Amino acid sequence: MFKKYLTSILIVFVFNLSLCSAAFAETKAEKEANFAEKVKTEIAKLGTGTEAKIQVKLKDGTKLKGYISNIGEESFSVTDEKTSVITEIPYPNAKQVKGNNLNKGVKIAIGVGIAIAVLIVVGYALGNSE
Numbered sequence: 001m002f003k004k005y006l007t008s009i010l011i012v013f014v015f016n017l018s019l020c021s022a023a024f025a026e027t028k029a030e031k032e033a034n035f036a037e038k039v040k041t042e043i044a045k046l047g048t049g050t051e052a053k054i055q056v057k058l059k060d061g062t063k064l065k066g067y068i069s070n071i072g073e074e075s076f077s078v079t080d081e082k083t084s085v086i087t088e089i090p091y092p093n094a095k096q097v098k099g100n101n102l103n104k105g106v107k108i109a110i111g112v113g114i115a116i117a118v119l120i121v122v123g124y125a126l127g128n129s130e
Contacts, residue, residue: 032092033092035092036091036092036094037091039091039094039097040076040091042097042099043068043071043076043091043097043099044071046068046099046100047068047071048067048068048069048070048071049067049068049069050067050081051067052067052068052099053066053067053099053100054066054067054068054078054097054098054099055097055098055099056078056089056094056096056097056098057094057095057096057097058089058093058094058095059093059094059095060093064078064080064087064089065078065080065081066078066079066080066081067079067081068099069086070086070088074090074091075088075089075090075091076088076089076091077089
């Protein structure tokens with residue numbers, strides 16, 4: 001009796017799992033479009049200028065390093081700092097993107113945090129000197 005119930009439950013679970021995986025499957029084109037949109041969002045967060053450092057690996061294996069000099073609707077431009085060569089990269093051609101750009105707000109927050117830490121250490125040192 002127990003084996004019949006267990007077998008029935010397992011059949012229902014296996015059937016359920018087979019339906020779930022089919023429902024959430026994406027085509028390759030959809031995955032690439034989603035990734036290109038994610039790249040576009042991250043590039044926009046970094047901004048442009050010499051402070052917007054970036055390393056890009058393209059789908060053809062090419063690696064670029066420099067800063068973002070232009071952001072467009074369909075592509076972005078990376079300028080090599082040493083050679084000043086500008087390379088335009090369509091968002092779908094990017095395979096991996098690494099970048100950093102500390103904007104003014106983040107720099108101020110870091111400076112305020114350091115100042116507060118120094119004041120706490122100085123206050124603690126003066127309080128224990130008596």
